[in-house]
Amino acid sequence: MDWIYQTLQWYFALMCLGVVFFGITKKLFHGFFDQGYAFSKTIGLLFLSYGVFLLSNLHILPFHELTLYLLLACAIGIGYWIQRNQKKEKINWIIFICEEFLFIAALFLWTYVRGQEPSIRGLEKFMDFGFMKSILRTSYFPPLDMWYAKLPINYYYFGHLTGAVQIKLSGIPAEIGYNLILATIFAQSIVSTFSLVTQIVYSYGRKLKNAAFFGLIGTWILNFGGNLHTIYLFTSGYPAEKPIPFWEILSSYNPAKYWYPNATRFIPFTIHEFPSYSYVVADLHGHVFDILFVLVTLALLFILFTKSVRANSPQHTVRAGRDLPLQITLLGFMSAVHYMTNAFDGPIYLLLTSVFLLLIFRFSRMFVIHIGILIGSFILFSLPFSVHFKPFVTAIGVNCSPSFLTDIGKLGPFLFEKGNCQPDELWMLFVLWGFFFISFLLFIWGKAAEKYKEHATDDYIFILFTFGIFLILIPEFFYIKDIYPAHFRANTMFKMGYQAFMMMSIASTYTFFVISRHISPNTLLKKIIWIVPFLFVGVYMFYAAPSYYGNPQKTPQLNGTTWLSIQNTDTQEIIAYLNKHITGQPVILEAQGDSYTDFNHVSAYTGLPTVAGWWVHEWLWRGSADAVGKRIPDVVALYESKDIKQTRKLLKKYDVSYVIVSTLERQKYKELQEAKFTKLGKKIFVSSNGFGALYQTK
Structure with missing residues (x-):
């Protein structure tokens, strides 16, 4: 039952973090029914991570446990000062207990599920884990790229930093922490969505119990839901990446023909993922880390907009005027966090915040001033990251450009x-987004039945709907140019659609509230129209999770590297030796391999930079195929050349301290000259099966 003790140890660290930052969170979420308690763990992780990120970037203090403890002490002091200078509010402990229970239940649920297949392997898990391992070895930022020796990571890694912070605070090993981080994102997203949706409904004047019901629906849609692709459960299926209209292949219930990833690759050559799929496949990418920060931003925007719109009395106007610059600065900070976590999200939430400011101030001098504050704070807070980051974007492509433009x-x-040119068919867009389109139309219908009675909450939801649809439409006309030829729209649709899904999940839940709050002869019809597609959306997780993890019958275990004990025992032992005995980030040499393969897992599992790693990934990050392409012949020569002088010269060129020879190197380099490494250094480790060896060259 080790997994239970490990999860409890992890939870205790998170609980303490939330308690420490509750005073600050309470100030930021003033007016929320739970005083922002559901967001306190995220706020704590966010501010703590940025604090150590800034101090380390400025070379004031290193990324170390002592620095984290110092920042926690500062947070306690700030929280105490806020409480002393703030009017005391009555604490409803029942709300806190219920939300904490919801968090614990969700944390243990996904820890159990993930424990059925915890391997940090497949898709891009090596990349995500490698970033965190490199960060954990780093004293001063930016961290080194584990797949491109001598240069820092050229990727948005702030989310991975927050993962590393959790690992340091908890004392849990990284190979276990990886899976607990995923479970934490899942659990914290559930309570944050619950809090936000409940507050949105509660703000309309409904009883808290009724509002909480809609909060649970909202958290289900956002965290468990998919899209209308599940209608293919009632078809004879179709070949991968060659979708057939569902009405042409209708059949009886046929789950054996349903393949859950097709819901995220439905339109050929594109990607349209959503949180539940991310939880299942368990890649800790930037868009997954950013789920929690996006929910914070959406909550802060709700507070900003509804309070500003309601500020009618002179007293409220003065208070709003005094607090507003600080609120905008905070939203600029959040946009910077989005940019550093998942670069696309920075501009998305800068634009969304600007839309709300425009509605608050119209075109006025105050609008210009606050836009200046927003953009200025975004630039300032993202600067420590931006000075080291070279964006991958080279241009804005136009989809289906006419000949005179080409x-x-x-x-x-x-x-x-x-x-x-990749035009999308309307029926395909309906399969992906039909539930949200239907919800939006029902929202308009419901508002019409109320004769468009104005309410700030309704306006907030309308903006989420329209902005979400705007994000969906962007890839129909434009795409961000990257290195992928056939999938030239994939990343644009992926990043835009992911945020649209989150926004419209919240908005669609509110639609159900709108059509429920106004009793009319059409109320039942509206509910049926909403509930039927909701059922298709809501069942997605019941097919995705079992397909990936099987029946949950095994005792969970959380170590993501145990697969090595079956398939690569030699590298498992080498990795264990390096992690135990090697400090800092000296350069290692290992076999270079293509992306999405098992190559370069030693560098990923140790955080030690290797000469050359996954080719396509570094091509994207460095902007040129030559980045790794020019190093590959050198790696081959290092392993296969008989020339001692050439080998010594190359070892010096890349400052290589350790050379790995394992089964992978023996398979890839048929002319391997292993004996020369004893002349250039010394053998310091041999694996128990005799196939793996580690040489120290200096």
Whole structure:
């Protein structure tokens, strides 16, 4: 039952973090029914991580446990000062207990599920784990790229930093912490969504119990839901990436023909994921880490907008005027966090915040001032990251450009590429987004039945709907240019759609409240129209999770590296030796491999930079295939060359301290010259099966 003790140890660290930052959170979420308690763990993780990130970037204090404890002490002091200078509010302990129970239940649920197959392997888990391992070895930022020796990570890694912070605070080993981080994101997203949706409904004047019911529905849609692709459960199926209209292949209930990833790759050459899929496949990418921060931003925008719109009395106007610059600065900070966590999200939430400011101030001098505060704070807070980060974006492509534009080729930031034309069929868009489109129409219908009675909460929801639809439509016309030829729209649709899904999950839940609060002859019809697609959306997790994890019958175990004991025992022992005995980040040499393979897992599992790692990934991050391409011949020469002088020169060129020879190296380099490494250094470790060896070259 080790997994239970490990989860409890992890939970205790998170609980303490939330308690320490509750005073600050309470100030930020003033007016929330739970005083922001559901967000306190996220706020604590956010501020603590940024604090150590800033101090380490400025070389004031290292990324170390003592620095984290110092920042926690400061947070306690700030929280105490806030409480002393703030009017005391009555604490409803029942609310806190219920939300904490919801968090614990969700944390243990997903820990149990993930414990059925905890491997940090497959898809891009090596990348995510490698970032965290590199960060954990780092004293001063930016951290080194584990797949490109001598250079820092050129990726948005702030989310991975928050994962590393959790690992340091809890004392849990990283290979276990990886899976607990995923469970934490799942659990914290559930309570945060619950809190936000409950507050939105509660603000309309409903009883808290009724509002909590809608809060549970909202958290189900956002965290367990998918899209209308589950209608293919009632079809004869279709070949992968060649979807057939569902009405042409209808059959009886046929789950054997349903493949859950197809819901995220339905439109050919594109990606349209959502949180529940992310939880299942368990890659800790930036968009997954950013789920929690996005919910914080949406909650802060709700507070900003509804309070500003309601500030009618002179007293409220003065208070809003005094607090507003600080609120905007905080939203600028959050946009910077989004940018550093998942770069696309920075501009998305800068724009969304600007829309709310425009509605509050219209086109006025105050609008210009507060936009300046927003953008200025975004630039300031993201600066420690931006000075080391080179964006991957090279241009803004135009989908299906007419011939007179393709003849021009490029005009300013806009790129007109011949052959890049992927128009989407309406029925496909309906399969992906139909539930949200239906919810939006029902929202308008419900408002019409109320004769468009104005309410700030309704306006907030309307903005979420329209902005979400705007994000969905962008990839129909534009795409961010990257390195992928056939999938040129994939990342744009992926990043835009992910945020649209979150926004409209919240808005669609409110739609159900709208059509329920106004009793009319059409109320039952409206509910049926909403509930039927909701059922298709809501069952997604029941097919995705069992497909990936099987029947949950095994005793969970959380160590994500145990697969090595079956398939790569030699590298498992080498990794254990390096993690135990090697400090800092000296360069290692291991076999270079293609992306999405088992190559380069030693660097990923140790955080030690290797000469060259996954080719396509570094191509994207560095902007050129030559980044790794020019190093590959050197790696081959290091392993296969008989020339001692050449080998010594290359070892010096890349400052290699340790050379790994394992089954993978023996398989890839048929002319391996292992004996030369004893002349260039010394053998310091041999695996128990004799196939793995570690050489120290200096």
